[in-house]
Amino acid sequence: MCGIVGAVAQRNIVSVLIEGLRRLEYRGYDSCGVAVLAGGEPHRARSVSRVADLDAQVGEARLEGVTGIAHTRWATHGAPVTDNAHPIFSRDAVALVHNGIIENFESLREVLRGKGYEFVTQTDTEVIAHLIHSLYRGSLYDAVCEAVKQLHGAYAIAVVHKNEPNTVVGARQGSPLVVGLGAGENFLASDALALAGSTERFVFLEEGDVTELTLGGVRIRDREGRDAEREVRTVHAYGGAVELGPYRHFMQKEIFEQPRAIADTVPQTDTFDAPLFGDAAEAAFREIDSLLILACGTSHYSGLTAKYWLESIAKIPTQVEIASEYRYRDSVPNPKALVVVISQSGETADTLAALKHAQKLGHRHTLSICNVSTSAMVRLTEMAFLTRAGQEIGVASTKAFTTQLVALFSLAVTLGKLRGHVDAAAEADYVKHLRHLPAALNSVLALEPQIIAWSEEFSRKENALFLGRGMHYPIALEGALKLKEISYIHAEAYPAGELKHGPLALVTEAMPVVTVAPNDALLEKLKSNIQEVRARGGQLYVFADADTRIVNGEGIHVIRMPEHYGMLSPILHVVPLQLLAYHTACARGTDVDKPRNLAKSVTVE
Numbered sequence: 001m002c003g004i005v006g007a008v009a010q011r012n013i014v015s016v017l018i019e020g021l022r023r024l025e026y027r028g029y030d031s032c033g034v035a036v037l038a039g040g041e042p043h044r045a046r047s048v049s050r051v052a053d054l055d056a057q058v059g060e061a062r063l064e065g066v067t068g069i070a071h072t073r074w075a076t077h078g079a080p081v082t083d084n085a086h087p088i089f090s091r092d093a094v095a096l097v098h099n100g101i102i103e104n105f106e107s108l109r110e111v112l113r114g115k116g117y118e119f120v121t122q123t124d125t126e127v128i129a130h131l132i133h134s135l136y137r138g139s140l141y142d143a144v145c146e147a148v149k150q151l152h153g154a155y156a157i158a159v160v161h162k163n164e165p166n167t168v169v170g171a172r173q174g175s176p177l178v179v180g181l182g183a184g185e186n187f188l189a190s191d192a193l194a195l196a197g198s199t200e201r202f203v204f205l206e207e208g209d210v211t212e213l214t215l216g217g218v219r220i221r222d223r224e225g226r227d228a229e230r231e232v233r234t235v236h237a238y239g240g241a242v243e244l245g246p247y248r249h250f251m252q253k254e255i256f257e258q259p260r261a262i263a264d265t266v267p268q269t270d271t272f273d274a275p276l277f278g279d280a281a282e283a284a285f286r287e288i289d290s291l292l293i294l295a296c297g298t299s300h301y302s303g304l305t306a307k308y309w310l311e312s313i314a315k316i317p318t319q320v321e322i323a324s325e326y327r328y329r330d331s332v333p334n335p336k337a338l339v340v341v342i343s344q345s346g347e348t349a350d351t352l353a354a355l356k357h358a359q360k361l362g363h364r365h366t367l368s369i370c371n372v373s374t375s376a377m378v379r380l381t382e383m384a385f386l387t388r389a390g391q392e393i394g395v396a397s398t399k400a401f402t403t404q405l406v407a408l409f410s411l412a413v414t415l416g417k418l419r420g421h422v423d424a425a426a427e428a429d430y431v432k433h434l435r436h437l438p439a440a441l442n443s444v445l446a447l448e449p450q451i452i453a454w455s456e457e458f459s460r461k462e463n464a465l466f467l468g469r470g471m472h473y474p475i476a477l478e479g480a481l482k483l484k485e486i487s488y489i490h491a492e493a494y495p496a497g498e499l500k501h502g503p504l505a506l507v508t509e510a511m512p513v514v515t516v517a518p519n520d521a522l523l524e525k526l527k528s529n530i531q532e533v534r535a536r537g538g539q540l541y542v543f544a545d546a547d548t549r550i551v552n553g554e555g556i557h558v559i560r561m562p563e564h565y566g567m568l569s570p571i572l573h574v575v576p577l578q579l580l581a582y583h584t585a586c587a588r589g590t591d592v593d594k595p596r597n598l599a600k601s602v603t604v605e
């Protein structure tokens, strides 16, 4: 989702700004733009196409400057058209980029109209530009400090003023923003990755911070307006641009990276103990009596899968809730519950807000499961377990999901051991199975040609049902979500036992029914559900474990999974569903890595 870059230097910074936007492209966007201060006023270029197009425009227009800001926009207020693209100007003096949503923009707009400001965009953002302009009395830093006091909602902003040719001011509340420190030059960006190559020294701004970047240094004021010192952290550059290699799309590459990502995420210790989750875990895990897992989208499904593991292996009551629901409902807090927040980026606005809400309600023990060590989520929680998926570019999550599952399974084993439900032999067995997972995944990935054969047929469908039971029900949910996200086929998932309570009415010959069929205690029940579908003429596509005796037949298409994997089976069974969604989307010719209307790190509510 929307990305911000800003720079003040003694050289032309347009290439730094454009390169920063390129590195933020993976977040998803629908327009982009850049503005520099030159000759005493701001100049901009904007595009409703890709950053490459913006780069060409900038070249043609010979846009150059030593101070500038840039943006990728994922529209929330106003269509993704050039006029609404950022940077947004106020009276050709202020140029501003914004990530987030200003909730009181309508009332602010009325007040500013009363002061003679003309609004030329449909964005909520334009009020910030005019507000800062109206408050400017010779110091942009002071004007921004004043302006943010009037903003309700979430924002990360970067702003320049024509009277201050060597200054960029930034501010954040609810959306991410980092400062990059250089020698005689300084930068701002939505994440450190955007500035790889320019600096390795970063300050992660805190909620409510306002910062002023000049050639000589960086100043920060906290939400109270007091001068603040923030820790400078070294974050090593993330290599060069991420390459596709032999793959057609990043999603395909990331699916195939899962054996490596999982091998890197599985704890390297032979025993699973609390310190794997941070220094505070030893004491915290002894105090807790239950878990409350908060997450959104795919991460929510990893939480749902983990509930089965946590209650079965660790015998600890576990509740899983969608973050955007939890944050706004009246709940009964249990201070002894461990709050677990799950997010690939660690910047997911709803999950961060749910975490803060839980903390406000008195939850003391919090753990994040996250792929980004420097994220707001990791910084806000008492404990953290970092997944080692590597950078995920495809908007539809794959390796982040399976590495989250590894983290959550490790948590279940650790808590089970601590609570006396996992003995040394069981622990050794779990560790052995986790270590063997990458090899097992490689055999699942070898099923790709068979899945491609199915995908041709799938690409002509407009609806699909996914069925699973027990801990494979969340896997069916994830399979349906993947198909929706990237192929735009309407897909729904049900626990197979629910079929007869409603969705069976949808089953006809035109409805493919994808079934996850591991050889577990629920197999016989699942086989009955399969018969119920067949009896209504439904076409079944079954991913069946080797020893399930479900075979190809009239209306039943079977792909055989290489081995049954016990408790860890969900991690294997989700992979063919990812491949099915991927190849179906390819056959339909959609933009797999950047599906319409979606963005990667969802930093707005």
Ligand code: HGA
Residues within 6 Å of the ligand: 001, 002, 003, 073, 074, 075, 076, 077, 078, 084, 098, 099, 100, 101, 102, 123, 124, 125, 604
């Ligand atoms: N609300 C602003 C910024 C949107 C945003 O943060 N996208 O990620 C707009 O609609 O322009």
